[in-house]
Amino acid sequence: MELTVNRQRHQIDAEAGMPLLWVLRDILGLTGTKYGCGIAQCGACTVHIDGVAVRSCQIALADVGGEVTTIEGLGTPDAPHPVQQAWIDHQVAQCGYCQSGQIMSAAAMLALQGEPDDAQIDRIMSANLCRCATYPRIRAAIHDAARRLATG
Amino acid sequence: MSRAGRIARRGFLVGSVAIAGGVAFGAWRYTRPLPDPFAKGLSPGTDALNPYVLIDASGITLIAPRADKGQGARWIQAALIAEELDIDPAGARIEPGPVSKTYYNTALLQENLPIDPTDTGWLAQTLRAGSDVPARLLGLQITGGSSSVPDGFEKLRSAGAVARETLKQAAAMREGLSRADLRTGDGNVILPDGQRIPYTELAAEAASIVPVQDVVLRAPSQWRILGKPVQRADIVAKSTGTQRYGIDLAFDGMLYASVRAAPAGSSVAKVEAAAAKGMRGVHSIVPIRDGIAVVADNTWRAMQALQAITIDWAFPDLPGDQQAVWDGLTAALDTAQIDSRPREIGDVENALAAGAVIEAEYRVPFLAHAPLEPMNATVRITDSQCEIWTGTQIPDFVVAKVAALTGLGEDSIQVHNQMIGGSFGRRLELDFILQAVQIAQSVPGRPVKMIWSREEDFAHDQPRPAQIARGRGRVANGQIVALDLAIATPSVTASWFGRVWRALPGPDATITAGAGDQPLAIPNYRVTGHRADEVFPVSSWRSVGASGNGFLHGCFLDELFAAADLDPLQGMIDLCSHDVSRRVLNELREISGWTGRAAGQGRGRGVAFCLSFGVPCAQVVDVADTAKGMRITRAFAVADIGTVLDPVNAQAQLSGGMLFGLGHAMNCELTYRDHVPEQTNFHEYQAMRLHQAPEITVRLLENGPLRGLGEPGVPPAAPALANAIFAATGQRIRELPLSRKVRFV
Numbered sequence: 078m079e080l081t082v083n084r085q086r087h088q089i090d091a092e093a094g095m096p097l098l099w100v101l102r103d104i105l106g107l108t109g110t111k112y113g114c115g116i117a118q119c120g121a122c123t124v125h126i127d128g129v130a131v132r133s134c135q136i137a138l139a140d141v142g143g144e145v146t147t148i149e150g151l152g153t154p155d156a157p158h159p160v161q162q163a164w165i166d167h168q169v170a171q172c173g174y175c176q177s178g179q180i181m182s183a184a185a186m187l188a189l190q191g192e193p194d195d196a197q198i199d200r201i202m203s204a205n206l207c208r209c210a211t212y213p214r215i216r217a218a219i220h221d222a223a224r225r226l227a228t229g
Numbered sequence: 230m231s232r233a234g235r236i237a238r239r240g241f242l243v244g245s246v247a248i249a250g251g252v253a254f255g256a257w258r259y260t261r262p263l264p265d266p267f268a269k270g271l272s273p274g275t276d277a278l279n280p281y282v283l284i285d286a287s288g289i290t291l292i293a294p295r296a297d298k299g300q301g302a303r304w305i306q307a308a309l310i311a312e313e314l315d316i317d318p319a320g321a322r323i324e325p326g327p328v329s330k331t332y333y334n335t336a337l338l339q340e341n342l343p344i345d346p347t348d349t350g351w352l353a354q355t356l357r358a359g360s361d362v363p364a365r366l367l368g369l370q371i372t373g374g375s376s377s378v379p380d381g382f383e384k385l386r387s388a389g390a391v392a393r394e395t396l397k398q399a400a401a402m403r404e405g406l407s408r409a410d411l412r413t414g415d416g417n418v419i420l421p422d423g424q425r426i427p428y429t430e431l432a433a434e435a436a437s438i439v440p441v442q443d444v445v446l447r448a449p450s451q452w453r454i455l456g457k458p459v460q461r462a463d464i465v466a467k468s469t470g471t472q473r474y475g476i477d478l479a480f481d482g483m484l485y486a487s488v489r490a491a492p493a494g495s496s497v498a499k500v501e502a503a504a505a506k507g508m509r510g511v512h513s514i515v516p517i518r519d520g521i522a523v524v525a526d527n528t529w530r531a532m533q534a535l536q537a538i539t540i541d542w543a544f545p546d547l548p549g550d551q552q553a554v555w556d557g558l559t560a561a562l563d564t565a566q567i568d569s570r571p572r573e574i575g576d577v578e579n580a581l582a583a584g585a586v587i588e589a590e591y592r593v594p595f596l597a598h599a600p601l602e603p604m605n606a607t608v609r610i611t612d613s614q615c616e617i618w619t620g621t622q623i624p625d626f627v628v629a630k631v632a633a634l635t636g637l638g639e640d641s642i643q644v645h646n647q648m649i650g651g652s653f654g655r656r657l658e659l660d661f662i663l664q665a666v667q668i669a670q671s672v673p674g675r676p677v678k679m680i681w682s683r684e685e686d687f688a689h690d691q692p693r694p695a696q697i698a699r700g701r702g703r704v705a706n707g708q709i710v711a712l713d714l715a716i717a718t719p720s721v722t723a724s725w726f727g728r729v730w731r732a733l734p735g736p737d738a739t740i741t742a743g744a745g746d747q748p749l750a751i752p753n754y755r756v757t758g759h760r761a762d763e764v765f766p767v768s769s770w771r772s773v774g775a776s777g778n779g780f781l782h783g784c785f786l787d788e789l790f791a792a793a794d795l796d797p798l799q800g801m802i803d804l805c806s807h808d809v810s811r812r813v814l815n816e817l818r819e820i821s822g823w824t825g826r827a828a829g830q831g832r833g834r835g836v837a838f839c840l841s842f843g844v845p846c847a848q849v850v851d852v853a854d855t856a857k858g859m860r861i862t863r864a865f866a867v868a869d870i871g872t873v874l875d876p877v878n879a880q881a882q883l884s885g886g887m888l889f890g891l892g893h894a895m896n897c898e899l900t901y902r903d904h905v906p907e908q909t910n911f912h913e914y915q916a917m918r919l920h921q922a923p924e925i926t927v928r929l930l931e932n933g934p935l936r937g938l939g940e941p942g943v944p945p946a947a948p949a950l951a952n953a954i955f956a957a958t959g960q961r962i963r964e965l966p967l968s969r970k971v972r973f974v
């Protein structure tokens with residue numbers, strides 16, 4: 078099966094029903110995308126398909142109908158995406174395990190919404206669980222990233 | 230007295246040893262050295278050293294022995310060394326170091342002594358200093374109890390300072406100068422003419438001279454890194470998906486595995502695995518002690534095959550429902566037998582007999598740790614060697630238990646500690662590691678990465694115990710005259726020690742922690758701990774005993790203040806017998822603009838205080854009862870940790886601890902039915918999500934002794950919230966989670 082991840086094409090030899098999450102992690106070695114629950118409850122596995130945030134634990138390989146972007150494709154330590162830069166500046170991460178998913182959800186939201194208000198942030202970001210409860214800094218980083226993206 | 234003398238009295242001295250092409254600096258025991266982890270590769274006679282700094286031609290490595298589970302421990306340990314060593318910690322390698330009994334943790338054991346944490350009198354100090362001895366005997370390397378910072382504060386800075394001065398001495402001897410004329414900066418010795426010699430060039434010479442012991446540690450006013458808002462070393466990796474956790478490891482030829490184990494106390498009765506055998510990618514089906522594992526060529530295939538296996542469990546002939554737990558706790562309260570009575574002031578019985586008694590019963594539920602990174606371990610085992618890659622807070626116990634399991638010598642077992650995606654106490658357990666070792670034994674020579682499903686994690690947590698407490702109190706003339714609190718809970722210490730080592734005798738201080746050790750001058754004041762039998766195994770959960778006791782004590786105290794018609798914050802300030810704590814309460818009044826519980830129609834404010842792990846912490850929660858449900862609108866927290874070494878991270882710990890406490894108080898419980906928890910994944914255990922997280926203001930004070938902050942932010946949160954709901958609605962809720970009685974937004 079063909080799969081495009083972070084602009085690279087791959088030929089994947091796996092079951093049609095294998096969730097994208099495990100294709101990314103165990104076959105392609107892209108471990109920035111995390112397993113947390115496997116049932117669409119934690120958001121740690123969030124990636125973009127054609128720019129839309131999806132839970133990769135819920136998408137079967139055969140159902141991936143577009144280009145996949147993972148946290149590794151969003152930006153890098155040397156060239157972080159503005160959302161990642163805001164996460165760095167606000168020192169959001171504690172254990173950090175949820176943060177790939179948080180950042181992917183936030184980046185997709187900001188690409189769609191421009192400058193979201195707190196109610197919109199609440200609605201979209203509540204799908205991402207942070208057991209360390211870094212929420213105040215997540216909120217601050219989102220507002221900051223929105224301003225940066227708006228001023229380009 | 231010289232600095233070296235003072236350090237020696239504290240029980241350690243800094244020394245150095247030669248390593249291949251360089252030098253290692255570290256602390257060695259003043260009285261009787263423990264074995265050194267690097268000693269095998271070193272020359273004889275140097276086995277006393279516990280290294281924290283390694284310098285050779287390739288660079289500088291800082292050893293941060295305590296596990297990092299998101300609390301920033303690895304970074305702060307490196308910063309303590311770097312501050313004195315005069316290097317940029319961001320440019321150094323930071324390694325967890327090998328497992329060694331020399332990394333004993335004194336601060337943690339001090340916490341469990343039968344002395345009041347605020348007592349700084351000579352007897353208490355002597356006892357604390359003496360607790361160094363059992364720690365050394367046990368040789369424990371434990372991360373827990375917010376102990377990493379106090380434990381490392383002197384040792385790590387001293388190691389950095391001795392290393393710096395010895396490198397200067399080496400440069401002085403090479404150049405024919407006096408050490409006093411040299412400076413250091415950014416990993417270099419700087420000569421009077423400005424010429425710089427990198428430490429890495431001086432390492433071999435430094436190894437051959439006697440280390441300079443006569444060092445004076447820098448005053449906080451001179452600090453460049455400590456106390457400053459710096460960027461933690463792991464922040465970029467954790468914001469770009471490049472941080473590797475244990476679950477992310479990959480090795481050539483690695484196999485993957487997943488496990489289903491019998492409920493606690495049960496065993497495997499019958500297995501029907503035929504359907505799983507032929508599934509794609511399945512390598513083997515491996516029976517382990519009390520469970521079944523599937524080994525496959527990736528994680529998902531292992532988990533899928535596991536689901537295709539039917540297992541019948543043989544349950545023990547014992548009660549396995551939640552009701553048995555409540556019955557056991559009630560029975561423990563009804564007996565005259567007590568585990569400990571850490572607080573007994575005045576004559577409680579007489580004081581209560583003198584008038585109307587206020588009585589209340591409180592309950593707290595089991596709580597799961599459920600860190601977001603599921604339990605995992607990667608193991609490769611051969612006839613002579615076992616290597617383990619995992620995140621653990623107790624590497625020494627891992628080695629001992631794996632040695633017993635495999636028959637290998639402790640020297641043949643290596644633990645490579647990994648960055649941890651959250652713990653909250655879960656990584657104080659060994660169950661998942663011992664399973665991974667058994668699985669790896671079935672494929673000798675090949676690395677196997679075992680990952681639990683989230684369902685397995687909920688089914689096999691050893692949770693924070695459920696508790697019941699009974700409070701009795703009396704108020705008169707606008708004062709609290711008597712407070713009597715009896716708490717029943719199983720002992721987490723006994724449960725845990727029994728699993729990881731062996732049962733320890735004696736009372737368990739955690740049964741009453743957070744209630745029996747509070748600095749309040751109530752004239753007739755008694756707190757009693759009753760040890761209940763354990764129905765299900767229990768464990769330390771962030772803030773341990775204080776997590777439940779903070780609620781029981783903080784709410785009942787609020788009931789008495791209300792009955793006496795006293796303002797709860799002013800009431801606590803007036804009763805407070807500990808200056809550092811009183812300043813915390815005063816600061817809380819200041820930053821929260823506290824004028825009382827009332828906050829207008831449908832609104833209320835609650836306050837609570839708890840001294841835990843030596844840290845006084847006080848919090849205010851504001852709630853509004855809205856059409857959509859109860860909403861937490863604001864939160865305020867103040868704590869005193871003596872010295873703020875890492876302000877950005879300390880604020881995150883206090884804020885995170887409070888929100889963690891609020892989230893569980895609102896939404897979480899683990900309940901048992903037929904021997905297993907009813908909650909199987911995060912849809913039934915929501916904790917807190919972003920829409921429920923209030924704006925939070927935190928303040929750190931620096932008046933008390935140096936302390937860590939991983940845990941003390943948790944205990945006041947639940948009572949502050951319950952007290953706020955009382956203020957808003959008049960309803961006293963005496964059991965958690967509060968969502969049993971209140972609908973939250």
Ligand code: FES
Pocket residue numbers: 111112113114115116117118119120121122123132133134135
């Ligand atoms: S792993 Fe996909 S939502 Fe939790």
Ligand code: FES
Pocket residue numbers: 170171172173174175176206207208209210211299601650651
């Ligand atoms: S930072 Fe630990 S789960 Fe979010």
